[in-house]
Amino acid sequence: MPAETHHRIERLAAHGEARIEWASRAMPVLAELGAGRIADKAFEGLRVALCLHLTAETGVLASLLGELGAEVSVAAAHPLSTQDDVAAALASRGIPTHAQRGADSIGHRQQIRDALSIRPQLVVDNSGLAIAELHDAPELLSGVLGGTLETRSGVAGLRALAESRRLAFPVIAVNEARTKHLFDNRLGTGQSVIDGILRATGRLLAGSAFVVAGYGHCGRGIAERARGMGARVFVTEVDPVRALEAAMDGYRVTTMAKAAKLGDFFCAATGSPLAIRAEHFAAMRDGAIVANAGLFDEELDLPGLDAIARPRRVRELVDEYELPSGRRISVIASGALVNLVAGEGHPSALMDLSFANLVLCLDYLARHADSLERKVYAVPDALDREIAELKLRSMGVAIDKLSRAQRARLRAPH
Template sequence: MDFDIKDIGLAEIGKKRILWADKDMPVLRKIRDRFEKEKPLDSIKMSCCLHVTAETANLVRTLKAGGADVVLCASNPLSTQDDVAASLVKDFEIPVFAIKGEDNESYYKHIKSAIEHSPNITMDDGADLVSEILKNYPELHGQILGSMEETTTGVIRLKAMEKDGVLKFPVIAVNDVQTKFMFDNRYGTGQSTLDGIIRATDVLLAGKVFVVAGYGWCGRGLAERARGMGANVIVTEVNPIRALEAAMDGFRVMKMIDAVKEADIVCTVTGDIHVLRREHFEVMKDGCYICNSGHFDVEIDIPALESLATEINKNVRNFVDEYVLKDGRKLYLLAEGRLVNLGAAEGHPANVMDMSFATQALASEYVLKNKGKLDKKVYVLPKEIEDDIAFTKLETMGITIDELTEEQKEYLSSWEIGT
């Protein structure tokens, strides 16, 4: 079995982490039990480009249980848990190509290794895998039945591909499924981003001015949790509806150029490029922490920050780089501007990833069941699959809900009964 990981000797630690996460992923376990019996992915070759974490390990275990021949590579150079990668290779015989902190050349070499698996189905977190296949592997386009996309940034890229007519196979936007974005993005990103910031800096959030760039589902979760820990939260936005929502949720809303003058901490969660730029660095307070929880490391204009610095001190703490500016101010960049929740922490808690990865597994099955019926477009899963995941999650939490009576169903489907 071919693989490329840091150290196979880390497997014992990694297995403990995988099994610890598994106990908090009851929906995915149920799917894995069914997949083990039914083998819905039998003989299908799958290449997955995802964050290599304990939660992801339980997803690829589920795919393998369903009969898939699966390989895994990292979707971000800093997001790999090396012990988990080792355990997947040694204990579960799943090839992994990922090393935490790998350089750009190694990152794309590992993506190439996953592509050379010659997949029928791909699974992505950021669309790097699909982009490489579309640009450089035309011989694979016809054999790929479909792909799944896990994150907002990836969906944005894939919809642009669809618009430009370059998408060559159907894609399921797992990120746009309610059981993913309403929970994973809000509760997962909200908690894990603060976890990464605190681990990296040991900062006390209470009383700090905390700027959140973007008020999508990730930004909402982050703003809510930062406020819950006593921070004075400012939101910046370009969307008037989201800005209005943030204001009505009780947050201060202002332009970034004004917000950074007050900020002790700034975190970007937009999915766009250069949200923090030269003009912002020039007016930031001394000691400001700068970080990103969007998928790619482009939200912070790091070259501009480097050009302003007279001195750069790497790793003044783990995952903290110090930039000394000409006037003596010091700005601190966390996790190299990459995903701070995975670069400096462990990513989302297993309990919330349970729904996201259950959705990924069922999306794979859906693509196979609908082989030849889907166009070269970006799709969202049918509502009945979302509902099934939600009902299963409620069941595992010991929660029951009401059902509509026949009278209520009739009323909701009729226009004849009025005031």
Template structure:
């Protein structure tokens, strides 16, 4: 079999990758049912799809569904550290996906790979952080006329897309897959909460019970992380800029304060804001010896890494896998995990497959809907149809063996009427 275009670490890892992908599929019954439907209906027949996502076993199962639906798929990584090299090899050798990604690539290679997959002249874009959309707008605007639209997976990416749209710069319809109820509930809350703790434990083997755990940002990701940290016995401190979210954290029993105050209190700090410079030089100067710094926001900008490097008189890289130690002039040691990039993917394996099952089922069904309805859509940020979110929730309940009530005709009539 002629292999598709690819740049991966080692095609010899393909069989190990197949085992990993098949194992993940066991926990992804909803996406499996979507793939079976796609194989029959072929909703993506003849379409080229460029994908910028984490190259993991869960993503591989999404791309299997895309291929079953008739799509030609090109994949680049959405994070330099998150690629599973065996999964990348399996996608090339066994699934016919063009993959340009490997673990530990530098920034130049990361950027180059985004440009490479755009050489496919894609009809649809699947993005994770808006990097691919930015690249096509800034570097390959000649391709925009051929792009029907795309889907965005992350909070950070949707924020960037809304800014582009507000400034009149977004030249295609982009569906905010991140903003569905099932995605926020499962992926952002339960997925980020568990996988971030997993990454911290793998990188440090630290005891969470009795530690002061600082969560910067109390959106869906921050809430899930705070819940999991508290469940492990940590004292959780939340920092926020949004009064409503801060009040929510207070009412849930968390200590809420400023990062200026929290800096001298915390043992573990995790940023999940989607913004930059959340932990600055001033905060680093107040931290205790041995403080752990981690990020579960999308980009490596939330911790002021340049300031940390300037303040250090000694850097001990790799004191543990995915952990670098920075020694300050007064002897305090700060431990940075996964180079300030996503700790749940750099130091662990990302969200459990059962979590990504729902997110990627929404993504697959939305991509098929977009392929069918793109001509009806204007450039800008588009919401996922409510029916898609509801369908995925019903499929998951069925997979769990859970039954729910349904409205009677009389109840439906009552809800539609203003008469008592």
């Protein structure tokens, strides 16, 4: 290796080490799990493959699993969310890390395959890419005890696989844990998406019209944070119940066809493809800024936009498209996840909850895999409650407990 390259990697690794250490300070639940809740060397002899967004928080998780005895291999959930300094730091710790920011789709898929080459017994997956690769490689399936999955869209695909009896091992849907979606999805996405948009554009939100596509937990968090910074928020939805909820939360609910003519900022968070299509881009005002916080880059119809306009790079992560009318539309991060590409992802204190779920679910799978069916499971409620209790304790928060009389009354017939 040339000396200059070696020194660059050393500098990257040192920077990544500092960021991992900084993140770990805001992750007390993981620290407590590592210090005693999970038995020392609980994962001794187990091979664990991670396919997650490669952030400093993922560095904390991967390192903890290694400390608990696992042989860990890491790939990135998306090449544009990879933080190269974290990847270098993990590699310097002896954890095989197959990730590089900006890798193309072929290279990214190969990185996932390389991470799976350890023949994992446990798989931690963000959106289902690693689990799909395992199912395409039967020779790797025989030793898999189980896996976890973080995203709603990924869980939907795995449930379909399980219903057709093609799912090869049990999977726990971490996203469905209350300590995950009520905090990571709403608070984490809300803060980190606004952070990513502001870092990428430097624009002012106060007084602007901000359109949020989708009012699930993620969309709700984005809408709350945009309103908190002074924006007038519009919400589009296809689910009547969520649309009603948004309306009663005080947002103006409308269709994307109408919102396209009103918005200064747009953020898709539906979990479905083509939330913002070519006809919506064509109707947008001059200077509109568009971002995605949902299903990778599929929520924005960028091929449709490319068909009517040509982009030019105007900022590091902003492409401006000039329409035939002369109006200009800007797209952040090539339509990829704005909070992870333009920002640093969710705050460490929230990833503490999500990753505590992962660790406890991996421990559960390792202990109970023999008795589990090949289907998608919810996080056991006892684990969900334990994580909440650990987090409250770390925050110095005490709560009441039901008295014996209260418990008896609640159990009695009404």
